[in-house]
Amino acid sequence: MENHFNDQSTSSSYSTCKRIDQYGFERSEDFNHQERMSEYEAFLNKRSKKWSKLLKGTVNVEKNLKVKRYVRKGVPCEHRAQIWMAASGAQDQMGRNPGYYHSLLKAQHDPHVEEAIRADMHRTFPDNIQFRDSSHPCLQRALFNVLMAYGHHNKDVGYCQGMNFVAGYLLLVTKDEEKSFWLMDALLGKILPDYYTPSMLGLKVDQEVLGELVRMKVPDVGKVMNQHDEIWTLVVSRWFICLYIDILPIETVLRIWDCLFYEGSKILFRVALTLIHHHQNFISKAQGLQEICESFKQITCGEFVEDCNSFMQKIFMDPGGLSMATITKLREVCRNRIATSA
Missing domain, CATH: 1.10.472.80 (Ypt/Rab-GAP domain of gyp1p, domain 3)
Known part of the structure; x- marks a missing residue:
């Protein structure tokens, strides 16, 4: 399947624009905001070293008081996808279901679900350059895939407004369609059940x-x-x-x-x-x-x-x-x- 992400080209094209943050959103040019972000980035650098030492290259994350304390102090962006996947159970689900996500993409699309998703594509983060048609890569195709796959996976939910923003955030963090799908499954199926059903x-x-x-x-x-x-x-x-x-x-x-x-x-x-x-x-x-x-x-x-x-x-x-x-x-x-x- 086509890979809709290219981390190297993405970071290099966005870093030249000072008003764009690492996620593709426009950043305020307010001096206090810049000073605060500079201090926060220094804090994250320190946390990153602690997280790297804690994880020691493993993909597993124990649930204990130390890790809980670490999570509450913030997960550095380079470890965020891994921690979310492990802590939510999404990593285990993905491992138990190899090829499942791609099989959902090959399934015949429900026209009603597809129409609803397409209607929200251009409404999703218009202020984020990664979701604009002119962007390379453009995350709209990846967003459509994740939402369509989830609609096939959970027919009781299908698609409803709000899910596009959740999936979009997951893609910005994971840079991976399949991981974003399984994180959505953890959120909507386990952490927030019945939030996105027709009756809500x-x-x-x-x-x-x-x-x-x-x-x-x-x-x-x-x-x-x-x-x-x-x-x-x-x-x-x-x-x-x-x-x-x-x-x-x-x-x-x-x-x-x-x-x-x-x-x-x-x-x-x-x-x-x-x-x-x-x-x-x-x-x-x-x-x-x-x-x-x-x-x-x-x-x-x-x-x-x-x-x-x-x-x-x-x-x-x-x-x-x-x-x-x-x-x-x-x-x-x-x-x-x-x-x-x-």
Whole structure:
């Protein structure tokens, strides 16, 4: 099969443009941003040496407190695909199913799924030069392949909007179609079940779970939100369905995903609770539905989320204790509530 990636040509063509980051996105020319990124790159260089020593050339990653601590401090980009694949179980799945991905590409395409995917091709990261028709290589073909293969693999899901951004991010990190496919399978099938089904029940449940957590942990905001029906769908549905893509800065999103693949879906709640907790006074002052929605847009911008090191430290401190057992219980309550009201 044709290889849609050429790391050497990609890096050399992008490095000549100072406003383009290593992932192909335009970078701010703001001085403070450049200074912050310079400091962050120095931090990543130190982490890279520690990761190389930890891994010692192996593809396996143990799940223990040391690795967990390493993941929370950030996975350097050269190790990210490996860590995501190993931590999520995607590497094992790919190893147990040799040739499966390519067999899906050879299958007869479902015309409805294909039409839906093609409609979103040019809407996927228009500000990223790797997804532009003029780019060489252009990732649109690889993106189409991953989404089409997943549509064949999981017919209950097929394709829905939001999946294109998830697959696009995976391709930017892995530079590999098959790995991106298996990571999507881990995300959509195991980590975030029922998020992308036609009913999106998993997404609806988790929005309600967040509402319950806010009432418990940030009661002042909970009181404001309780005044409006289905408010959580309005303010956080894009946060969860896009896994914070195009909501938070790319480096922050990738750090979130490091933990998402390693620790599971509770990370999404930690991020949301941290944003809400840090800005609770601002949100609590909102008058009416429109101001509330606007406040939730504003809290995802600025230095608080751009300093990904500081932000990632806060998501494990500000919300306090948050066990998977608590989330599981709340999911059961919210799922029953939604089923009763349907």
